[in-house]
Amino acid sequence: MPISRSTASAEPLQQYGRLRTSDVSLAQHVVAEVYEPHTLRPLNGSRLDARLNAVQNGGLTLGYLAYGTEVRIDLPPSDRWYHVNVTLNGTSRVARERGEKGTTTGMSSAAILLPHRAQTIDWAADTEQFALRIPRADIEEHLAGLAGRPISAPIEFDLVMNLETPAGRGLLRCIEFVRAEWDEGGILAQNAVSRRQLESMILTNLLMAASGPHQRLLRQAPDTTTPDALRRALDYIHEHVRTLPTLTDLTEAAGVSARTLQLQFLKNLNRTPSQYLREVRLRAAREDLLHPRSATLTVTDVAVALGFYNLGRFSSMYRSVYGESPSETLRRAKGQ
Structure with missing residues (x-):
């Protein structure tokens, strides 16, 4: 089924239904559980007909959402998630704090909601959307990889994304492929490697399709002035992260003193070798939790294997980033 006007008998992801209700409080509660806390308010007194069907693809949440009447959604800043609302039918009006406003229309445009800004969205009665939730850390790390440099602040995407550009159509195709695989029981729904590859494809198309200051980073060639010693240390970290390399290992691989290596990390990456290594270990832990190698894998197994011996501190650090x-990541990955 292509992305198009749905019917009551053929909604996208219908077998993954999370919600169908006329109760405003219940609709707000369930959508908040799947996406993020917000305030939902019907605008014209008509009866709500809220529907949500949603799946988890790696770190991404993809859901079909409709309210069946005019509603207003107030989304406060959370610092955790980016949201991409792809309008399938109808229209929505979106406003960000500081005065930015825009309108989305069916199959032509999408709204991008930022983690560090408050936003208000008004839905028309006939509006249906695919709502994509993306962990802030995941998309910022993906941009860092494409741009060849660290990303230290939230990405300032423009509010409305044009879906009629080549990259916009590519994003729609990616979303449609995810929908079809889950609806039709394809390999994506059962194969963790395939899900990870498609997640990367979606993030790449999103970064290419969205307008904003990040496009300048994508157009620039990766920084080729990285000192050879630093590059050797970075390569060593990524190749040996699971053997828990020490600073001595890094200096030996880089062929410079610890002091010189510290200065090169701070100058080029704005972090120490230990901080950078911890970030890489944390990303490796997330990969292991998102794609468990066995049904008996535990959070403790993952944490200890990657050198996080204080489980409370690991959990706190993980939550602050993702x-x-x-445990929530692992339960979701296991389908519990």
């Missing part, structure tokens, strides 16, 4: 606890 917006959920390690």
